[in-house]
Amino acid sequence: MxxxxxxxxxxxxxxxxxxxxxxxxxxxxxxxxxxxxxxxxxxxxxxxxxxxxxxxxxxxxxxxxxxxxxxxxxxYAKKKDAIRGFKKSYSATFKRLNSGKLNDMIDFTGETTSADFFPVADLKAVLNDVLDRDGAEALIYQDALGYERLRERINEKFWGNSLDYDDILIVSGAQQGIDIVSKALINVNDNIIVEKPTYSGALSVFKSRKANIFEVPIENDGVDLDALKAILKKNKIKCFYFMSYFQNPSTVSYSDYKKQELLKLAEEHDFFIIEDDYLSELIYDSDIKYSSMKSFDRYDRVVYIKSFSKIFLPGIRIGYLICPKEYKDSVQNSKVNTDISTSSLMQRALEMYMERDYWIEHIKLLNIKYKERYEFMKKEIEVKLSGKIDFSPPGGGLHFYLRLSEKISLTTIELFYKLRERGVLITPGVMFYKHSNQGERYFKVGFSQTDCDKIEKGIDIIADILIEAER
Amino acid sequence: MxxxxxxxxxxxxxxxxxxxxxxxxxxxxxxxxxxxxxxxxxxxxxxxxxxxxxxxxxxxxxxxxxxxxxxxxxxYAKKKDAIRGFKKSYSATFKRLNSGKLNDMIDFTGETTSADFFPVADLKAVLNDVLDRDGAEALIYQDALGYERLRERINEKFWGNSLDYDDILIVSGAQQGIDIVSKALINVNDNIIVEKPTYSGALSVFKSRKANIFEVPIENDGVDLDALKAILKKNKIKCFYFMSYFQNPSTVSYSDYKKQELLKLAEEHDFFIIEDDYLSELIYDSDIKYSSMKSFDRYDRVVYIKSFSKIFLPGIRIGYLICPKEYKDSVQNSKVNTDISTSSLMQRALEMYMERDYWIEHIKLLNIKYKERYEFMKKEIEVKLSGKIDFSPPGGGLHFYLRLSEKISLTTIELFYKLRERGVLITPGVMFYKHSNQGERYFKVGFSQTDCDKIEKGIDIIADILIEAER
Missing domain, CATH: 1.10.10.10 (Winged helix-like DNA-binding domain superfamily/Winged helix DNA-binding domain)
Incomplete structure (x- = not known):
């Protein structure tokens, strides 16, 4: 009492x-x-x-x-909705964070790269040159597919001109990519498969389309194919959504074998695949090679979505998608119905930014900076949280995914509240599952918003609390 | 044969x-x-x-x-789908137009203001000053509601500080406003009411939500209230969507009486109203006074949507919405799931643009320029199309809506094809109805992309073709 x-x-x-x-x-x-x-x-x-x-x-x-x-x-108390309540409280914390009211906290929830490394002067030069070159033209609507020269430039810089640039559609970030593809292609009661766990922003979109969502557990080289086949055997599937590199949150990268097997299954069972390539620019482990599923896609089954906002220029809100020819028209209409088109000035600025190879220099810089943090945080976790958590270092990306060991008598929701009181923010695993009562033993810690100093302090505080919670 | x-x-x-x-x-x-x-x-x-x-x-x-x-x-030929076919052909024409391939045509389909009048130098100054002031901060994510100072500025400049600026949500244009409100509040089989005719971009969104759409005819001071009441009597309605000024396409503006009656009905029958205020800045007839339905909204029933892209800076893709408190959280979540947030640099630039009163000077300039075209085109239509079409001059906005008289033996789809061959583009009425076999006697001609010279040539060509088509 x-x-x-x-x-x-x-x-x-x-x-x-x-x-x-x-x-x-x-x-x-x-x-x-x-x-x-x-x-x-x-x-x-x-x-x-x-x-x-x-x-x-x-x-x-x-x-x-x-x-x-x-x-x-x-x-009687109701726990399931309590987790929903936690999610509200979590996103309220976020809103305060984003509006700068909690700036002193150690924020391990960051999803995008830090503003610290961004070369503002380059972007400023580019914006001015675009306005000098194009004048008011830069401020009117574009072709519904997006600025033609940007689509050409993407084809050149990222795909060695192997695509038809009219198959590229410019979108306002990857989240919009997922949203417009879903609106175009996924209807009420369509069956779709996601990884378990998966990105909460994608889950929300699929739920809002009233799709039936199947979750397939993820293994250390991609989704569990046997579990997936068992679902395919009994159900007509419309779509499989996945992240090819440093999956959010599990940090798993797909083997080429699994990418190719999945493509075969898509062809055999007539479904399409959404490949969310959100972070493949940041590879620290030289054993990991980059090859998108789209590059193997001889059946034209893959909707490939790429965000530039995640790693590059978060406030610019630009990404692109490559669509199978079959779906091109409906996805493009869906974009028009969603917001007509993406900011034309920003598209032109980005094109010039790429033309001048500023982007590639920027990515190189980010790889150096983040690899440093990655190695530091990995070591901190290995040393200070040893025996209290399990994890596999991803070899790239911007976060780690940790599992509490059996002897810790806390859920990660409880851990979240305890850490928040001490000025540290983490993301509990419950955010990444369709059923909110799962993932309570997992949490995600990212290092994009925390320098090595903050990483050290933050891990120390996590260690403190976990020591107290050992049974 | x-x-x-x-x-x-x-x-x-x-x-x-x-x-x-x-x-x-x-x-x-x-x-x-x-x-x-x-x-x-x-x-x-x-x-x-x-x-x-x-x-x-x-x-x-x-x-x-x-x-x-x-x-x-x-x-046997199938006509209904032929109209659908026409719509595809229409939007294909558009796509070519937008990518600049049909620049020599006389384009009466324009939906946004002309780039000719836009003060690029002012925007450039503002962008530079924002980047100098805020640095990389200007390029990271914002508060999910949008840049706080922009919301304050909108409250000050447009609402005399009468709102709580946390009730304002920044969106990427009015189309996105309609889309996110629909995703948040309209579900499969919900009943919604639209004007007949209405904006096709809104119709597409409601159709994609699988809503039941009721159309209510529009009269010269707003929607037909008796017809609306008859629907309310028999059906539980979720939402009414309308445009308060220079309705697209009918050009009708609502009387204050109808706005207030509609609000009462919304309270009595428990539905909400989407007010799409897309063009009220351009009022040429001094008898027309501006008062949004939102300003009368004592029951907190109105989602007010305002685009800055339509009249102001089309390539910037910014607008805002004001949401009843009841719906605020779900609409905000819907925005996050749609594209996380709107470009932060552009929000900051727009805020400074307003702070310096550039926007009000720009609107004044547009009023002078477009009133000139409006008066010229009105006279051209009255003189040269007399007896061939009927219309009511709207007293503002950027277009006229014309009805073919009985003696013309063409549909406006046929007229579209004949005009396109002669280098003139119009929008047939079929674009604005739920059932595509309606609106064949109407067409829309806008003057935002055509100077007086082109207006004269275009109306001459329309007159030519209509004379040929007189029975």
Whole structure:
């Protein structure tokens, strides 16, 4: 009963404060799923409250999905929605972070490269030269496929002119790529397969299309083919979504063998594949070679999505996709219906940025800087978290994916709350599964927003808390 | 039979040429809906073809939805899909236009302001000053709602600080506004009401959400309230979408009375309203006063969407929306799932552009320039198309909506093809209706991409063709 104790302030309605307190207890697992809450009389007596206050707090818990009332028996905590509650709290933290209000924290949740390394002067020069060259032309709508010269340039720089540049569609980042492809090709009740775990932003899009989502576990060289085949045997599948390098969150990279097997399956069972190539520029381990699934795609089955925002110029919001000829028209219409076209000035600036090879210099710089952080953080984890977590170093990318060992008596949601109090932010695994009650033993730590100094401090704090939590 | 005559070239398969020819005949109404096509033997003899060639052409017509085969009876033209075919041909014309390949045409289809009037130097100054002030900060992700200072500035400049600026969400243009609101709030089989006719880009979005769409005819001061009430009586409605000023395509502006009545109905019948305020900056008739429905919205029922791309900086892709508190979270999540956020550099540039009052000077200039064209085109239409078309001058905006008089023996799709041959582009009314067989007597002519010289030439050509077509 003691955990229900609460000191009320004068500013907020008491029932709201009581509701918020109990909600918090559920979120941090101090109240378990299905645990019976105290009776109304009991809690009112214990906290010296009017019974109506408790009744209103319980009502609000029910309304928000944190409790169930069973007639004649009482009120019970609801854990599944507590995880949903955690997700809200997590993204609220993010919103504050993004608006700069939590700048002093050690942020291991970063998804994009740091602003520190970005050559603003180069971009400024390019923007000015584009406006001098093109004038107002640079500010009007483009061809619906995107600025023609940018599509030519992408074909030249990334594909050795092997593509028809009219098969390239410029989009406002990879998230938009996933969204417009889904709107064009995925309908209510279509079956689609994703990796387990997978990127939450993609999951949200597929859920919003009301697709049936199958999850296939990921192994150390890509998705489990046997599990995938078992699904294909019983179901007509529309699409498989995956990340070829440093998969988010598992950090797995696909072997060429698995890429080719998946292509064969796609042809055999007539589904298409979305390849989200979000981070292949950052390879630190020389054993890892780059070859996209798209480059093997002789059946024209792969929608290839590439973001420049992730690694390169996050605020610029540009990426591109390459579409099988069969789907080209509908994906292009979907882009028009989504936002007409992507900012034309930025497309022109990016084209010139590539033409001048600024981009390749920038990628080289990032590889040097991030490899340093990667090696440092890997060692910190190996030394300081030894025995408390398991992980496989990915050899590239911007994050590690850690699993709590059996002897740690915490979920990673609890770990999140404890770390946040001490100024450290991580991403719990629950964000990456279709069913929110999975992934509680995993968490993700990224190093794009933290220099070596912050990495050291952050890992020290994680070690502290895990030592306390050893059974 | 003579209309089937066709001279083949050597480059393309004959059956493809035959298919394309018949498809064209259907599109321009030379073959009527449900008209029986010649038998295979007949056509093969007439054109000196192998029968297989005709069979293949007919097969392709069926596959593409231009014909039906009735067993034992023959093959029949299909008109409804011909209009769909026209729409494809229309947007193909557009794509070529946008990529600059048809620059010599007189383009009355323009939807945005002309690049001619845009002060590039001001924007360039602003971009440089933003990069000098903010450095790499200007290039990283923002708060999910958009750049805070831009939201404050919008509140100050357009709403006299009457809003909570956290209720403003920055989006990548009005089309994206419609898309993310729909994804957040409209589900399969939800009932929604649109104006008849209405903006095709909105119709596409609602169709893609698989909503049930009701159309309500528009009168000269807004939608027909009795027809709307009749629908409300029998159906639970989720949403009403409308344009408050210079409705696209009808050019109607709403009276304050209708705005307020609609708000009452929304409160009474518990639906929300999307107000697409796409062009209210351009008012030439001093009798028309500006007051958005949102400014009357005491029930918090209106999602207000404003594009800056339409009138202001088309290539910049920025707009904003104001959302009822009830829907704020889900609309914001929908934005994140759509493209994370809108280009941060452009948001900062726009904020500074507004701060320095460049925007208000630019709008003043546009009003002077476009009023000139508006008055000129209005007179040209009144004088040269008198008796051939009916229309009501809108008193603002960037286009007119014309109805062919009874004595003209053309549909506006036929008119489109005839005009395109003579270098003039218009938008037939069929683009603006849910059922594509409506709107054939209407067409839209805009003057944003045509100076007075081109307007004069274009109207002369339209007059020519309509004189020929008088019964």
């Amino acid at each position: 003691d955990k229900y104790r609460l000191i009320f302030n004068e500013e907020v309605n008491k029932y709201i404060q009581l509701y918020a307190h109990i909600k918090h207890l559920i979120e941090i697992n101090q109240i378990e799923d299905e645990e019976k809450l105290p009776s109304i009389r009991e809690l009112a007596d214990f906290l010296h409250l009017n019974k109506v206050t408790v009744i209103n707090a319980y009502k609000k818990l029910q309304m928000e999905g944190y409790a169930n009332q069973k007639i004649g028996s009482g009120t | 003579d209309k089937y005559r066709l001279i083949f070239n050597e480059e393309v398969n004959k059956y493809i040429q035959l298919y394309a020819h018949i498809k064209h005949l259907i599109e321009i109404n030379q073959i009527e809906d449900e008209e029986k096509l010649p038998s295979i033997r007949e056509l093969a003899d007439f054109l000196h073809l192998n029968k297989v060639t005709v069979i293949n052409a007919y097969k392709k017509l069926q596959m593409e939805g231009y014909a039906n085969q009735k067993i034992g009876s023959g093959t």
